[in-house]
Amino acid sequence: MAAAVCLGSGAGVPALIGSAADIVLEIAKGARSAADVLAECKALILAKDPDLNCFTAKTFERAGREAAAIDGLYALGKPLPPLAGVPYAVKNLFDVEGLVTLAGAKINAGNAPASADATIVARMRRAGAVLVGALNMEELAYGFLTENHHYGTTRNPHDRTRGAGGSSGGSAAAVGAGMLPITLGSDTSGSIRVPASLCGVFGLKPTYGRLSRSGTYPFVNSFDHVGPFANSVSGLALSYDAMQGPDAFDPACAQRAVEPVGASLSLPRGIRIGILGGWFHAWADPAARRAVQLAAAALGATEWTELESAEVARAAAYLITGAEGGALHRPRLIEQYEDFGPSSRARLVAGSLIPATWVIQAQRVRQQAYAQAMELFDRFDLLIAAAAPAVAPRIGQETLVINGRSIPTKAGLGVLTQPISCIGLPVCTVPLWPGEGESPAERSLPVGVQLIGAPWREDLCLAAARTLEQAGIAEIRPPP
Amino acid sequence: MAQRAWDQRDLRQDERRLCDDQMMAEAHDNPLESYVRAALALQGYTFDDAEIAEIVEQFARLEGIARTVFDWPLPFASEAAPVFRP
Numbered sequence: 001m002a003a004a005v006c007l008g009s010g011a012g013v014p015a016l017i018g019s020a021a022d023i024v025l026e027i028a029k030g031a032r033s034a035a036d037v038l039a040e041c042k043a044l045i046l047a048k049d050p051d052l053n054c055f056t057a058k059t060f061e062r063a064g065r066e067a068a069a070i071d072g073l074y075a076l077g078k079p080l081p082p083l084a085g086v087p088y089a090v091k092n093l094f095d096v097e098g099l100v101t102l103a104g105a106k107i108n109a110g111n112a113p114a115s116a117d118a119t120i121v122a123r124m125r126r127a128g129a130v131l132v133g134a135l136n137m138e139e140l141a142y143g144f145l146t147e148n149h150h151y152g153t154t155r156n157p158h159d160r161t162r163g164a165g166g167s168s169g170g171s172a173a174a175v176g177a178g179m180l181p182i183t184l185g186s187d188t189s190g191s192i193r194v195p196a197s198l199c200g201v202f203g204l205k206p207t208y209g210r211l212s213r214s215g216t217y218p219f220v221n222s223f224d225h226v227g228p229f230a231n232s233v234s235g236l237a238l239s240y241d242a243m244q245g246p247d248a249f250d251p252a253c254a255q256r257a258v259e260p261v262g263a264s265l266s267l268p269r270g271i272r273i274g275i276l277g278g279w280f281h282a283w284a285d286p287a288a289r290r291a292v293q294l295a296a297a298a299l300g301a302t303e304w305t306e307l308e309s310a311e312v313a314r315a316a317a318y319l320i321t322g323a324e325g326g327a328l329h330r331p332r333l334i335e336q337y338e339d340f341g342p343s344s345r346a347r348l349v350a351g352s353l354i355p356a357t358w359v360i361q362a363q364r365v366r367q368q369a370y371a372q373a374m375e376l377f378d379r380f381d382l383l384i385a386a387a388a389p390a391v392a393p394r395i396g397q398e399t400l401v402i403n404g405r406s407i408p409t410k411a412g413l414g415v416l417t418q419p420i421s422c423i424g425l426p427v428c429t430v431p432l433w434p435g436e437g438e439s440p441a442e443r444s445l446p447v448g449v450q451l452i453g454a455p456w457r458e459d460l461c462l463a464a465a466r467t468l469e470q471a472g473i474a475e476i477r478p479p480p
Numbered sequence: 481m482a483q484r485a486w487d488q489r490d491l492r493q494d495e496r497r498l499c500d501d502q503m504m505a506e507a508h509d510n511p512l513e514s515y516v517r518a519a520l521a522l523q524g525y526t527f528d529d530a531e532i533a534e535i536v537e538q539f540a541r542l543e544g545i546a547r548t549v550f551d552w553p554l555p556f557a558s559e560a561a562p563v564f565r566p
Contacts (some may be wrong), residue, residue, distance in 0.1 A: 222561070315548035322542055334524050337531075346531070350538035353519040358546045363560035365549050370561070 015478050016178030017044055020086045020235035021444040023181060027074065027085040030405035034067035034074075034085030038130055041087040044179045045132065051160060052177055053152045054170040056092050057099055058133040063087065066130040076118040081128030082262075083242055086181040086235075091168050092134040092216035093141060094226075103217035104137040104167070106150040107332055107339045118215025119250070120184065120226060120243040123475040127242035129182070135170030139341045141186060141219040142325060142348065143167060144194045144413035149341030155393055157479040158445055160201060162392040165195035165413060168229070172199035175229045177479055182235050186216060187225045189317055190387075190417025193429040196229055197387035197448025198413075200431040200477060202465060203229045205248045207455045208424030209254040211240075212247030221252065222363075223317065224423055231476045233466040236428065237262050240458065261459045265466040273301035273464070274380035276452075283415045285402050289387035290434035291447040296384055299464060299471040305376060305383070309369035310419040316362035316369070317422035318411075323359045326351025343410065370423040382464055386416055387448030388427045391437060416451070426453045430474035446477070473478035512540055 011232045017371050018026075018038065026032045042060060049055050070085045090096065093103040095114035102108050114364040117125065125131065136154045138146050146154040146169025154169040156176035164173040168185030172195030175183055187205040196203030204227045218224060228239040243256040275296050284292065296302070307313075326333075329340075330352045337345055376383065389402045393409050400412045407415065420427055429448040437443040449468075453461045468474035516536050520527065527535065 100506075312548055313554040315545045318545045319542065319549060330523065334526075337527075346534035346538045349520075349525065349527075349535050350516075350542055352523060353516060353535075353539060354546075355544060358542075358549065360560055361554075362546075362549050364554055364558050365552055366561040368552075368554060368558055 008126060016231070017041055017087070017181055019232035020083065020230065020238050021232065023086050024080075024082070024084055024238070027070065028080055030074070031136065034070035034130065037085050038063055038067040038087060038132070041132060041180065048177050048179055052155045052157060052173050054135055054154055054174040054179070055089070055104060055133045056136050056151055057097070059131050060094065061214040063130045063132045066125065070128055070130070081126065081233070082130050083124065083238055085130060085201035086182060087130045087132050087180055088124060088184065088239070089131065089133040089135050089171070089174060089187060090121060090184040091171050093137060093186060094121050094134070094184060095215040096121060096131065096134060097287055099134055101217050102151070103141065104133070104148050104151060106140040107336055108217070114215070116215065119212040119247050121215070123243050123245070124184070124239065129239070129242070132180070135174060135183060136166070137170055138191075139344050140325070140329070140345050141167040141188055141191055143410045144190060145410055146170060146195070147395065149343065149415070155395070156199060156392045159392065161394055161443055162445075163198065163395050165198035165388070165392065167191040169195050171229050172196050172201055172203070175199070175201040175231050178231070180285050181231050182239050183229045184226065185229055187227060188220050188223045189321060189421050190414035192225075192227050192229065193387045193427060193448060193450060194413050195238055195415045195430040195433070197446065198392040200446030201229050201231060201431070202236050202431065202474070203227065203429040203448070204240055204458065204462070205421065205427045206240065206458050207426040209252050210256070210426070210456070210458065211243050211280060212245075212250040212253045214247050214249035214253070218328065220321045222320050222324060225421065233265065233462060237265060237462050240462075256456070259456070259459070261462050264459060265463050267460070267463045267467050271460070272380045273299050273382045273384060274303050274305040274376065275301055276304035276307060276383050276385040277304040278308070279419065280307070280385040280416055282387040283389045283402055283464050285390040286473070287391055287434045287436035287442070288389055288447045290431040290436045291449050292384055292386050294432055294434065294473055295430070295449040295468055298468055298471045299384070301384060305380065307373060307376060307419065308332070309365070309372045312365050313369035313419040313422040314415065316365040317418045319354060319358050319362040320366070322347070323353030323354040326354065328367035335341070366422055369419070373423050374454070381454070381457070382450040383461050385450045385452065387450045388413055389415055391442055391445035391447055420450065420452055425455060426458045426461050427451065428458070428465040430465045431476065432474055433477065449474075512536065512543060
């Protein structure tokens with residue numbers, strides 16, 4: 001059967017896989033089988049991954065069984081589930097039955113394989129999605145690059161001399177390279193939004209507590225979120241709907257019923273959209289500012305506003321992250337310090353020394369920052385800001401210079417995302433191509449824009465993303 | 481097995497304490513380094529000077545960021561963000 005949704009490369013391997021919605025439709029119509037889609041996906045992975053280093057494990061045998069189950073349902077004329085035959089992969093901090101959950105760390109390599117799938121991996125399976133592997137990430141999710149000391153650097157599909165961002169770098173690069181329509185990642189301080197921005201893909205960080213983290217390797221319980229990447233807004237929505245629902249095994253998971261967004265992705269009339277200035281403008285370079293400007297114009301947003309507590313919310317997030325991450329890993333830092341990567345071990349130890357007064361003050365600040373954000377949502381339904389301060393940095397680049405101010409790359413890439421995840425707001429990141437930069441290479445790279453909603457309003461974030469996608473402002477571009 | 485591990489850790493802590501007396505004296509002029517050395521000892525870490533220097537550098541960054549949090553005015557009775565759900 002024909003690979004109708006793919007752009008042909010002329011070399012027997014298509015350039016990009018299609019969207020999840022297209023794949024579902026083609027399988028439902030009988031135009032392709034789930035086995036056909038899987039074969040195409042495997043060919044793309046085998047052709048592209050050696051250059052990019054997105055995968056740490058491939059689960060093609062399991063994928064074959066899952067695809068065959070879908071084709072069996074089709075053959076029997078039974079109804080197909082919502083993600084029937086859609087291939088996907090997960091950041092390697094999600095439990096996958098039979099695989100060791102690495103979380104990007106050597107210290108986990110000797111652990112026993114997971115005995116069951118993480119809750120949201122199991123939900124994806126029940127929705128008919130086909131798991132093809134586990135993806136590279138920053139060690140223990142601590143940092144905004146995926147330059148992993150143990151498992152290698154994940155390269156940016158749009159410029160292999162540059163990084164994919166992190167910590168979910170493998171998840172973003174696999175979608176940006178056209179290998180997969182959907183991947184899963186986690187976001188503690190920006191680890192979905194930053195790599196989505198750098199790799200030019202769509203990403204959704206839902207409200208804190210919306211999606212279950214049960215069966216995922218923890219980093220900072222106060223901030224850990226999970227969510228999807230996709231090559232289309234409909235892909236985000238389909239997977240988000242499939243993964244929703246309460247889960248008693250994650251104490252932070254909200255006991256809310258599923259609130260599906262799939263059928264209602266249109267912006268309500270009269271929606272009030274504010275553009276975040278202040279901190280968010282100061283830490284956005286000309287390319288990032290241009291991306292915000294393009295998105296704002298397309299959404300009809302003209303009013304600037306400020307989240308006054310953005311800087312202090314970021315500082316609070318930094319301290320809580322250090323303290324909780326350091327406390328989590330302290331026993332093994334004592335016993336196995338040499339087995340941690342050199343870029344994370346001293347930071348983790350330093351975090352474990354943070355005094356309680358700093359953490360308590362940071363949690364008080366966090367609560368106040370949340371209250372300030374809620375006041376903003378009295379005036380606006382949605383807020384816009386850049387997702388990263390600049391385009392993807394070169395691999396090994398230690399410093400970012402943003403509007404004349406220097407900041408270490410590893411921490412600085414999250415300067416615009418940390419204040420938002422600190423207070424748990426839902427965000428959809430969309431890929432824009434501002435065409436700004438000092439070199440032709442920089443001008444060809446994407447910058448993401450955050451569409452930020454009030455708690456539990458993922459529907460508005462996704463609807464705004466869909467509006468930008470339909471307008472051709474936010475789009476997936478094939479890598480060179 | 482668990483007891484043996486505890487015994488070994490106690491031995492290492494004893495060795496470290498001997499060294500720490502000297503180090504603490506040298507770090508006396510730098511409160512931040514003194515704090516890091518004391519906190520490391522209290523929490524059971526054993527590091528050489530080069531490793532401690534890296535940790536001090538990282539802790540100094542955290543301390544700089546902590547100032548932003550402490551400078552932020554808060555109502556006296558403001559509560560921390562909740563994380564515990566019984």
